[in-house]
Amino acid sequence: MLRSGRYSTALSTALLVLASMAMPAMAQQQPIKIGVAGDLSGAAASIGQAWADALKLGADEINAAGGILGRKVALSVRDTEFKVDVGIREAKDLVLREKVNFLLGGISSGVSLATSTSVSKEYKIIQISAVANTHRQTVELFQRYFFQVVPNTFMEGRAAAMVAAKQPSWKNYYTIGYDYEFGRMQAGAFVETVKKLRPDVKIVGQHWPPVGETDYTPYITSMMAAKPDVVYSNLFEAGLAAFVKQALPYGFFQKVKFVSFADVSSMMAVPEMPEGVLGYTRGEFYCENTPQMKKFTEAFLQRYKYYPVSYAVMGYDSLYVLKRGIEKAGTIETEAVLKALEGLTYEGLRGTFTIRAFDHQADVPEYVGWTVKDPKYPFVILKDIVKVPGSQIMFTEDEVKQMRAAAAKK
């Protein structure tokens, strides 16, 4: 007849021994920490939020399916406020204090470039950008821990220019672009390409409003005074909304042709967007009819109650790219994952792409089309879309080498 006391002591001791044997094993199941540093407030707030939402969706999906290499994914999300200094500080904090294994970001090209050179390079942490797309990240200011799954500013400007150049009556251009890294690089690429393809084209003026500007009227009136055929803009989101709203009473869109960013975030902010505008985007959900895209769109819509914009699409892709890189390397160790990502071919929501080894740029496409109202959606979408493949618009390896050499010489 065992006394209950002794029995329970024995049982609890046994349990304790078993538990302590299990604990080291459980300790090894530390989650993979991924730092998410992007602009969730400021001029690109809804862009950043859509991107972060897609990442959370992706992380939950991955965890539900068993994680990466059996380990859960833990996202650490920080708002870099569209400010370079905040970006550096938050990214540093993620790396030094939270000790993240990887970085995803940024949104603003300026902030992304800053975190790339000051944090990713400095502390040797892989950074993957799905939205910030200045080409300098992969060319002149390239550092080997940086990867990009979004078409860069050159690719984007070039694709838009290729379609614009096909319009025979479009001769005089006025550009309006934000006065920061992205705005300048992308408008520059557009101008360079359209002048090369159409030597008869003239740029009658260029405006560089500051990011976050809400009063575009002086820009509008001065552009109209110059009487261009086309106005090319890379304004986005709320800035674009203010511009369109202020331009409409002037009959702006009857007097000039407009080329604009047409991502869903921006279009949701501007329900008054006129039809017949030449729009460019990096891959909206309606651009591809693949089963993966449909599945993703439905999951996103159901969870967040708004349509996933291209930045969400690419964010989702970037997380899965990282996952594939880690799985291919078999470890989260940075150098191994880096090698695995170089040359990686992956199946994303927009198709199958490869990450080039020498500049870490994926050969992703740019979509150019014409705006049209659609009764299915509360925003304007594109029709007659031309999907310009990455290979047609990317820099060649020689061009990249040349540009890097020129920058190093300075």
Place this chain on the structure above:
Amino acid sequence: MSGSRRSRWWLIALAVVALALPQFAEPIVVHTAIEILIMALFAMSFNLLFDGAGLLTFGHGCYYGVGAYTAALLMTEIGMPMFPAMFAAMVMGGLVALVFGYFCVRLTGVYFSILTLAFAQLMFSVFQQSYTLTGGDLGILDIQPPAFLMAVNNYYYFTLVVVGVSFWLLWRILHSPFGRTLHASRDSVVRTQFIGINVRRYRLAAFVIAGVFASLAGALFAPFNRAVAPFLVSWVKSSDPVLMTLLGGAATFWGPVVGAAVFTTLHEVAIGYTTYWLLLMGGILLVGVLFLPGGILGFLEDRFHGAAAARGTKMTEARGASSNASAD
């Protein structure tokens, strides 16, 4: 007497901790310590004007930014090594302070403060607009300190030495005849002028000195941060030394340092938990202004040194009376 002996012990204890810090602290702590040192120097230079000369400047970030950008540009564009670049940054900061200060010291009270603000904002818009010269909104990236200062511990010791020497210099300046004359002009302009002192010239000198030390702080920051951005020149950045000095206690020499340490540490801790940092800072400032007019050190002095506190309050009141008069 016992006050100064006690503060000497505090100083020694602080020095020991400061020297030993990298040995036992995590990299993030050393990083924060470097930031605190740089901010403390920035705030000290501000207080030379505020407590030293009775001049409240809301545009001190201008010189901090000029120092940071000068160092950054020289190091990245022409590859100048760090030490000459820092020296050049100080010279540049002093020159800009001389030009702006010449116009500022002709005014007093609120007008002085607002002109300093105007110049800072002017500088900010210049930096932000000149895309080709200063990189515009992006600023300057990829600033590389020399190899032996790349490691954070080494940079920490370097900063400690530079800032320590600067503190010693500022102490000497404040306790020199020049410094005492400045104090006199703060407490009563009329009386000081009466004994033949050209107050405007003394104020300009103080303005330039403050500008030089602020630009030194900026020049320390640029290679540490590996990047500079226009924000460093803005009036929002200019409010940092104001907040830090008032938080720590403007009437004491070490007040700005205490304020810088508390402010920076709070910030580092807060950004991990909340994004409503401005609310926290505003709340602290509110409480501080309403209930702790002497700042942290002022409050502590009140508690522990009765006689010194009475002296301190009288000085604050005298400054209050004189600055009230000049504001009208």
Place this chain on the structure above:
Amino acid sequence: MTAADVLGQFLSGLARAGVLFLIAAGLSFIFGVVKIVNFAHGALYMVGAFLTYSFRVTLGVPFWASIVLAAVCVAVIGIGMEVFLFRRVYGRPVADQLLLTFAMVLIIHDVVRLAYGSNLRSVPRPPLLAGAVFLGDVIFPSYYIFIVLTGTAVLLGFWAFLHKTRLGKTIRAAVGNREMVACLGKPLPWLFTAAFAAGVFVDGLAGAIGAPLGGIRLGMDFDIIILAFATVIVGGFGSLPGTALAAFIIGEAYAFGIWLMPAIALSLPFIIMAAVLIVRPWGLLGRSGGGEL
């Protein structure tokens, strides 16, 4: 470059000047009477804009009622600030007052962020004013005309209030000689509160009618306060006509600057401000004897 173009550019600057005038007038008035430099003025302007959004878009209140309600709410907040916070620091050094208002800037900013999030908001123009008026070749968006009219009305209203009403005359007397007014038995603290409320009401109104111009966002508080200071400095503290003139100059400098000198267009207000402070520190229409060493 035709006359029509010039006129068009001119009007776009005028609308901006109108909003700027309202804000700066409130700021100048408060400084003139209460002697407080209200850093939080930009923040309250922002609150006015966001409240207009809440009334108009979230609650569906008609446009005209929304702007009035928003301005009134801002005035109430201002009264609260004055009674509970600023009154405590009237006797204190100027630095303390500046810091208190600055603390309010930070607090209000984050409270707005808490309440509304970080996204930009848009307030639609009322259908009556959504179009444009055509005068030959020149196009005048109707809403801008509305802003200019409102600004003018406020200018005249303020002037009438200060020169024709009893309360207004008392306030002007208090500016000149506080002690005397107190000796005459006027309740000085409530006079200050009234003045503060008026200044802040106009501020909130500026935010309200400025909201449908473009977009409203966090950060408009920091951006506008500097311009407001510039306007008040250029015009002269305490001078209402000066503020109007300065707002006009700065608004047009922006409009024509963007057109003709884009590189320095955004720095122009500060260049003008610095120039005035150097040459004529009391402002274009202010009174001499203010703050010179």
